[in-house]
Amino acid sequence: MSKKRVLIIDDDSRNIFALVNTLKVKSFDCLSCLSAEEALKLLQTEEQIDAILIDMMMPEMDGYDAIPLIKRIPSRKDTLIVAVTAQAMTGDKEKCLDAGADDYVSKPIDVDKLLEALSKI
Secondary structure, X not given: OOOOEEEEEOOOHHHHHHHHHHHHHOOOEEEEEOOHHHHHHHHHHOOOOOEEEEEOXXXXXXXXXXXXXXXXXXXXXXXXXXXXXXXOOOOHHHHHHHOOOOEEEEOOOOHHHHHHHHOOO
């Protein structure tokens, strides 16, 4: 069985670095993009992506705008999307889910919660 492949979309390379290193230890293969626009292009051509971790607060196009666009790509409508955000106030999780995310993990990342979200793939 091949490794599960996760696309990390975050405008902060430090967050990408931390997530990639955490997920590699757990035998995930990772790709990353520093913007939603870059990710949308990649998602058109990259065949195997089992899950997407997307930062909800990015310049230009944020996760709230990007998730519905990702879901419109025919090959991505069933791809697991996990919102990763520093927004952890009452109602923020619901806002992410309403935007189309399948799950929500707040920053700083609790590795167990992240792995639980990714266990759905």
